Amino acid sequence: MTKKPWISLGGIGVFAVLLLAVAPLVLTDHWLNNLGKYCCWAIAAVGIGLAWGRGGMLVMGQGVFFALGAYAMAMHLTLETAGDRVPGFMVLYDPLAPLPMFWEPFRSAGFTLAAIVGLPVVVAGALGYALFKRRVKGAYFAILTQALAVALAVLISSTIRETGGDTGLSDFKYFFGFVLNDPANRLMVYLIAAALLIVCLLAVWQFYRSRFGELLVATRDAEERVRFLGYDPANVKLVAFVVSALMASIGGAMFVPIVGIITPAEIGAAASILMIAGVALGGRASLFGPALGAIAVGWGQSSLGSTWPDGWPYILGLLFIVVILFLPNGLSSLPARFAAARRKPDVPPTPVIAAAELEEVRS
Amino acid sequence: MSSTRKRMRALVALGAIGTTMTLVLAGCGARAGDDAAGAGSSAAASCVDTSGDTIKLGFLNSLTGGMAISEKTVSDVLHMAADEINADGGILDKKIEYVQEDGATDWPTFAEKTEKLLTQDCVAAIFGGWTSSSRKAVKPVVEKFNGLFFYPVQYEGLESSPNIYYTGATTNQQIIPAMDFLAAEGVKTLFLAGSDYVFPRTANAIIKLYAAKLGIKIVGEEYVPLDKDDWTSQVAKIAAAKPDFIFNTINGSSNVGFIKAYYDAGLTPAKTPIISVSIAEEEAPAMGHEVTGNYASWNYFQSLKTDTNPEFIKNWKAYPNSSGVTSDPMEAAYISLYLYKALVEAAGSFDVDAVNAAAKAKPITFDAPEGKVTLDGENHHISKPGHIGRINADNQFDIVWASDKFIEPDPYLEGYDWFPADIRKQLTDAAG
Numbered sequence: 204m205t206k207k208p209w210i211s212l213g214g215i216g217v218f219a220v221l222l223l224a225v226a227p228l229v230l231t232d233h234w235l236n237n238l239g240k241y242c243c244w245a246i247a248a249v250g251i252g253l254a255w256g257r258g259g260m261l262v263m264g265q266g267v268f269f270a271l272g273a274y275a276m277a278m279h280l281t282l283e284t285a286g287d288r289v290p291g292f293m294v295l296y297d298p299l300a301p302l303p304m305f306w307e308p309f310r311s312a313g314f315t316l317a318a319i320v321g322l323p324v325v326v327a328g329a330l331g332y333a334l335f336k337r338r339v340k341g342a343y344f345a346i347l348t349q350a351l352a353v354a355l356a357v358l359i360s361s362t363i364r365e366t367g368g369d370t371g372l373s374d375f376k377y378f379f380g381f382v383l384n385d386p387a388n389r390l391m392v393y394l395i396a397a398a399l400l401i402v403c404l405l406a407v408w409q410f411y412r413s414r415f416g417e418l419l420v421a422t423r424d425a426e427e428r429v430r431f432l433g434y435d436p437a438n439v440k441l442v443a444f445v446v447s448a449l450m451a452s453i454g455g456a457m458f459v460p461i462v463g464i465i466t467p468a469e470i471g472a473a474a475s476i477l478m479i480a481g482v483a484l485g486g487r488a489s490l491f492g493p494a495l496g497a498i499a500v501g502w503g504q505s506s507l508g509s510t511w512p513d514g515w516p517y518i519l520g521l522l523f524i525v526v527i528l529f530l531p532n533g534l535s536s537l538p539a540r541f542a543a544a545r546r547k548p549d550v551p552p553t554p555v556i557a558a559a560e561l562e563e564v565r566s
Numbered sequence: 567m568s569s570t571r572k573r574m575r576a577l578v579a580l581g582a583i584g585t586t587m588t589l590v591l592a593g594c595g596a597r598a599g600d601d602a603a604g605a606g607s608s609a610a611a612s613c614v615d616t617s618g619d620t621i622k623l624g625f626l627n628s629l630t631g632g633m634a635i636s637e638k639t640v641s642d643v644l645h646m647a648a649d650e651i652n653a654d655g656g657i658l659d660k661k662i663e664y665v666q667e668d669g670a671t672d673w674p675t676f677a678e679k680t681e682k683l684l685t686q687d688c689v690a691a692i693f694g695g696w697t698s699s700s701r702k703a704v705k706p707v708v709e710k711f712n713g714l715f716f717y718p719v720q721y722e723g724l725e726s727s728p729n730i731y732y733t734g735a736t737t738n739q740q741i742i743p744a745m746d747f748l749a750a751e752g753v754k755t756l757f758l759a760g761s762d763y764v765f766p767r768t769a770n771a772i773i774k775l776y777a778a779k780l781g782i783k784i785v786g787e788e789y790v791p792l793d794k795d796d797w798t799s800q801v802a803k804i805a806a807a808k809p810d811f812i813f814n815t816i817n818g819s820s821n822v823g824f825i826k827a828y829y830d831a832g833l834t835p836a837k838t839p840i841i842s843v844s845i846a847e848e849e850a851p852a853m854g855h856e857v858t859g860n861y862a863s864w865n866y867f868q869s870l871k872t873d874t875n876p877e878f879i880k881n882w883k884a885y886p887n888s889s890g891v892t893s894d895p896m897e898a899a900y901i902s903l904y905l906y907k908a909l910v911e912a913a914g915s916f917d918v919d920a921v922n923a924a925a926k927a928k929p930i931t932f933d934a935p936e937g938k939v940t941l942d943g944e945n946h947h948i949s950k951p952g953h954i955g956r957i958n959a960d961n962q963f964d965i966v967w968a969s970d971k972f973i974e975p976d977p978y979l980e981g982y983d984w985f986p987a988d989i990r991k992q993l994t995d996a997a998g
Binding site for chain 2: 219231232233234236240283288289291292294295296298299357360361363368369370371373374375376377380381382384385387388391462463464466467468492493505508509512513
């Protein structure tokens with residue numbers, strides 16, 4: 204796909220140095236913690252880039268998988284903080300009832316880590332299999348995933364004793380035995396999140412260069428032709444969907460120790476759409492676009508949300524509209540556009556998305 | 567492809583470097599069981615600057631999102647109190663310089679902004695919040711950085727943090743007076759309607775325990791999520807149960823849907839009155855329906871006759887952007903800033919530990935619009951008078967019941983024998 208793969212790999216290297224070495228040296232604790240949070244969204248965004256940008260599946264409900272990872276982690280950290288006791292918020296609602304059954308295995312660190320990886324794979328695998336084999340796509344697929352995110356947020360809100368409800372889970376003291384209040388441990392948690400983002404970027408970089416990457420783009424642009432050539436597009440899409448779900452789950456899991464609280468609002472429809480917004484702004488089909496877009500949106504929310512709380516949603520909305528209208532490949536396509544405009548004004552820049560849109564209309 | 571193998575080797579190397587770095591770092595971080603770190607002593611030292619002639623304070627409320635409609639008033643009255651204090655010379659001769667942050671009705675944002683206010687802006691104390699969820703998001707952060715948070719809204723109690731001061735009512739100052747009033751009215755059956763989150767759930771758990779003691783029968787209990795307005799089917803159950811009274815712990819705009827369903831179902835204040843703990847002077851006219859004849863339990867009402875209330879009302883009405891009416895949560899927010907001033911002046915310092923020590927050393931009082939309140943230095947709550955008001959045609963409250971004296975705050979209900987000791991122990995254990 205990419206013409207000069209080593210440039211991309213170099214880009215990842217520069218990005219890794221910035222995140223892992225430069226940021227901890229120059230940023231204050233507060234902004235480093237914020238950057239860690241944006242990294243979590245960026246990890247989910249990289250997955251969205253794979254599923255949507257390369258695979259053409261508009262995944263509007265990544266909050267579901269974000270929630271699986273986040274709540275698995277939050278349940279473990281809650282139990283770690285509570286020790287042998289039933290967590291405090293449960294005592295409030297029903298003082299004498301025991302710990303719910305499904306919480307019990309999350310006492311184990313190993314089970315929790317396995318769940319963070321395994322749950323999204325199983326859920327996305329079953330869901331994707333059912334949908335793609337039935338050739339559900341386009342807007343139907345998008346609405347379905349979105350509805351799932353809404354349903355899960357409502358479910359969590361209404362099972363207040365089991366999940367903390369609208370208030371969410373918070374007040375974690377330990378992270379796998381490490382005291383979370385300790386600045387050194389907080390730096391460690393940040394570095395883990397940043398390193399995971401780099402690993403995800405390397406994974407998709409490898410994906411995009413592989414035959415699978417070619418096949419995924421082919422499926423996005425001309426699914427019927429891929430089928431005609433003897434491949435099953437459903438399998439190709441399934442793999443991309445499962446990988447994107449896994450990344451969302453990892454992002455969610457790291458979100459919990461960094462931010463210190465998880466609530467249904469972070470995984471519902473609005474949160475899922477905000478993840479998409481970052482990807483669209485950055486450039487959904489590019490390697491760095493989704494991650495940089497997610498970090499930019501997170502930063503905008505923190506800084507502009509402080510200085511101009513009423514205005515920030517409008518700015519984001521306006522930016523989103525402008526990008527969709529005039530820069531369908533996102534801000535990361537700007538340099539290529541400029542380069543193309545300089546060389547030959549009549550050559551259209553990277554036509555991949557246009558072809559995808561055409562296919563969407565046809566199908 | 568040999569280059570693939572090379573790349574794989576590079577990836578493995580990178581992974582190894584990352585893991586090593588993490589492990590090295592893990593070596594210097596504190597682990598569970600290290601007492602010093604567990605107590606939070608490793609938190610960064612305070613960066614509050616007290617050298618100039620101003621002192622920075624943080625105001626944190628939802629200015630956007632669903633709670634903005636309620637929290638805006640709290641935010642405005644804090645600004646008014648800061649202006650008043652500044653006009654009067656400030657705190658320890660330092661003018662208040664406030665940093666306003668937006669919690670955006672999103673609990674993780676409350677946590678993030680608290681951290682920003684404490685570590686970036688270096689404020690001496692933070693004021694604001696409304697929902698219990700927002701307080702629960704702020705609590706671990708102020709505890710981590712040993713900051714101060716002043717919370718101005720009535721809540722479900724069963725909490726006390728060395729880093730939080732509670733200037734709204736705890737349950738024994740609002741819920742229990744309401745139940746005493748119902749018992750005095752001869753109420754035999756009660757229906758509980760609430761929003762589905764921590765405050766109504768906990769309040770209703772306490773109501774059920776006390777009702778059993780008072781001999782009031784709970785004939786039903788219904789919850790609807792905070793952001794949902796449709797109460798039709800739940801109100802149908804209320805109409806079928808025919809209770810003497812409805813205890814309303816619904817919060818925010820969901821009340822509008824509840825009141826609509828209530829009148830649509832043919833229920834009236836004459837036969838099935840509502841007593842609520844969240845409808846005040848601000849909310850009553852916004853219900854979309856006349857609510858005259860229903861009740862509310864608060865500590866402060868605009869109609870209270872105290873020495874300080876007329877001036878408070880006059881100043882608020884004259885304040886730019888003022889809503890024109892005063893209410894309990896905004897009065898409690900107003901108290902919070904003055905209480906902080908009194909604490910700092912008693913301590914002679916803005917230092918958190920010095921302020922907490924001053925709170926314990928001698929009773930701190932303030933002549934509030936609701937009367938002279940006294941701070942309990944141990945549990946960080948204040949004494950309050952209990953009042954029940956009935957809504958009149960002007961959407962003001964006629965006071966129909968008052969506690970015989972100021973009620974001392976008792977967040978863990980230790981003075982109430984009907985509250986099971988084992989639950990209290992579980993709760994204090996979980997909190998500790």
